[in-house]
Amino acid sequence: MEISQSNRAVIIGGGPRGTSVLERLLAHTAVARSPKAPLHIDVVDPYPAGPGHVWQPGQSRLFLMNTQSFYPTLVPEDPALPAPVAGTTFDQWRARQQRDPLPSLTAEERAELAVLGSNDFPSRALYGRYLRCTVEELLGKASDGVTVEFHETAATSVRPAGDGTFDVGLATGAAIRAGSVVLALGHVPSRLNPEQRELQAAAGQLGLQYFPPAVPADVDWSQIPAGEPVLVRGMGLNFFDTMGQLTEGRGGKFVPNGSGLVYEPSGQEPRIIAASRRGTPYRAKAALDGYYASSITLRYLTEAAIERLAKAGIRPSFDHDLWPLLHRDALWAYYSTLVRSQPGAVPDAPAFLAALEEALQPHAHSAANWEDSVESVLAVHVGPRHRLDLPGLAAPLAGRSFESRSAHDAAVVEFLLDDARRSALGEDDPVKMAIGALHHGRAVLKTAVADGGITDASWVAGLRGWFESFVEGLASGPPALRSEQLAALARAGVVSFVGPDPKFGVDRRSALFTASSPWVAGPPAAARTLVEALAPGNRVSANDSPLLAQLLADGLARPKLMMTAEGAPIESTGLDVEPHPYRPVAANGSVTEGLFVLGLQLSSAQWGTAIAAEAVQPGGPAYRSGQRTLRDADEIAAAILRRA
Incomplete structure (x- = not known):
């Protein structure tokens, strides 16, 4: 034929x-x-x-x-x-x-x-x-x-x-x-952005090594010399690929010691200096039996709610229509898990949950003030130690200053071990279940965006403007083992951290890349090699x-x-x-x-x-x-x- x-x-x-x-x-x-x-x-x-x-x-x-x-x-x-x-x-x-x-x-x-x-x-x-x-x-x-x-x-x-x-x-x-x-x-x-092009050009002029964003399997990791510092920008998923290649990939071993992991260097590792906007890596995934936490059922941001908006002819705004519903789900997931897993945290749990449920209801007459109503309920029933700071989950070091890089390193290790501990608790950890609600909600948001669409302005300023990086840092992280390994590497002196909001540059007199954080005192970190632990831009x-x-x-x-x-x-x-x-x-x-x-x-x-x-x-x-x-x-x- x-x-x-x-x-x-x-x-x-x-x-x-x-x-x-x-x-x-x-x-x-x-x-x-x-x-x-x-x-x-x-x-x-x-x-x-x-x-x-x-x-x-x-x-x-x-x-x-x-x-x-x-x-x-x-x-x-x-x-x-x-x-x-x-x-x-x-x-x-x-x-x-x-x-x-x-x-x-x-x-x-x-x-x-x-x-x-x-x-x-x-x-x-x-x-x-x-x-x-x-x-x-x-x-x-x-x-x-x-x-x-x-x-x-x-x-x-x-x-x-x-x-x-x-x-x-x-x-x-x-x-x-x-x-x-x-x-x-x-x-x-993807073409490099202006800052990346400047760093790449400086590397060529000064005899430095610059590794642009790339698929990790395409990188020749052997070019990074052992024993020397290497700056690594980005602490998302590509960072853990970089970390693995420069440690285990060079013969190092992670050994359990009863209270965690200890790293045994091979001597072939570089000294990794990691930097990211948050100053910490993505939070690790919780230990669950499935992709979604089974103890969580969305109550507010549901597919039925999306359908109601569509039937009403409403093209929703992310910040005005969708996030308030998902925010409610995250709050309910946190506090209902807190009551279940830590009975002493809230003295009168039934009264608290009833009052919280009422405050969370999206009544038309109180839509603008629902967060105030929730705060009033929390003020009566929940002490400060057990409150949920949702924005703070994605920026655990925000507002803190450090007298030295070693002090900052200790704070990052504390964060990593606490996060791994919470991951091991799985559905019994309130923080991980708040994140679990965001993870559930993300699946509903994908349908809302693809099937009905959201307003352009809220796509630009809300969904892509702040929520995307926020939820990815919380719900798209690595296995908890990676957090434990990173903590072990930091304790072994193989990895250190620059600090939040890092600024990268080139010291032309010394022929070195530099990175510093406004929140961490001391001289900038410096290295002859800079790795962009980022995926190529999807634009x-x-x-x-x-x-x-x-x-x-x-x-x-x-x-x-x-x-x-x-x-x-x-x-x-x-x-x-x-x-x-x-x-x-x-x-x-x-x-x-x-x-x-x-x-x-x-x-x-x-x-x-x-x-x-x-x-x-x-x-x-x-x-x-x-x-x-x-x-x-x-x-x-x-x-x-x-x-x-």
Whole structure:
């Protein structure tokens, strides 16, 4: 059978999202197509399909996922969608490999699988093997008349061919003409910001080492010399990757000693000097049996509440309409857990909870004063030691000054050990359950943003302006083991900390990078090496991708503009798109049929796009946002087949 241009689809990006489109195309063709209607699918990516760039199976096993085995899935579990032709959740794949391992698994993969449980955090390398295995399973189940071809090269351009088709230019010089193109680009290279460019230029002039934001597996960590100081900016998830490579990755060992961990250096470590705006790393995840705390049920920011706003024709404001509801949920989660887990903390618990519940009710007549009502209840029933300081959770050192870096280091170690202790308490710790409510609420917010939208002004000033960094610092942290390890490294003198609100610079006379905090006395920290422990910026207008640059330059796509409260337009991070399925809006406002967008470049239409879809957890909440990216892929697949 002849493959025409109209029934040829190109998926640009072979990572998890591109693979989801491939999986959905195979699922749809299994139930809706016949050999009389052939389909040819081209997958274009310089890296092997499935893992793509980020999840390469050969990377260091010290790079861990930020979610446990039970969390991710590449295939949907939604009965409303065509059933998958192959593939399982990651946890099901893990259990299957433990029972009957594939012959192709390496010794390292077998060793990791042998001790990996459902609640453990797998390596990114092992998740990459799952993704690759899923692709192989899918290819074995393709329907007659469906062919798949992989091009391990980069796509450099997409241009309309004038007849409803597209020419996709490849880095090899070849081109593919197809009726549909999917932009599943994932993480694309990004230009440095002005400060980073200055630091990089200074490094070149003075013979220093500057490591810009990067995927951790792409960095040559051996270039960082042992025994010398290294400044590390950022204490989020990439920081822990950096920490692991420069300590355990160099032969050091963490040894339990009965009261915690002790670090035994190998002598090959640099002296890590870490800095972040908060002065502390992200808070660690609580020890839970599932992705969400089972003791928490949202009472105020619910999917039903979002639906009521939509039915009333209200496009909500984050700060005015949504955050007050989630704030209530966080307060109730904290104080109800406090009463349950620490009976002596509140003398008359029943009266307190009844009064708190009444104060939290979003009555129309008292909406503006509800926080005052809550404060009045707390003043009567709860002593200062047991009060929740929600903003303070994200900035535990705020307002404190330190006489020396060693004093600040001691405060950070105290924070890390306290946070790890709270994580171990799991659902019995009030602080972790307040954070747990925020985590639940984040899932509802993702639906609110993607399905109904929020006002531009509140997106800019509220959701992205303050809430995103706030909630990520609380609810997107590492396993508690990482906090314990960092505390052990600090006690061993391998890691020290700059302090909150650090300022970076270059001492040209001494040929050194410097970093100092206004809250920590003493001379600046200095080093010949600076590592940006940050992911490359996800901003389409600052991309360093030839393909994305071409689409913007040709006017086939444009960044999304949002209006501030003052009426000033600002460029947001993602593409301007028209749903559903998501298609880029051209510079002239038109929408190009047959061109689709999935994933990170949707950051102006969706918020908090996950690295993977959530597998359904028995007994757990099934938020609509959990498998959103798979429904997006399904919509794209259905649209492609309608065009073919």
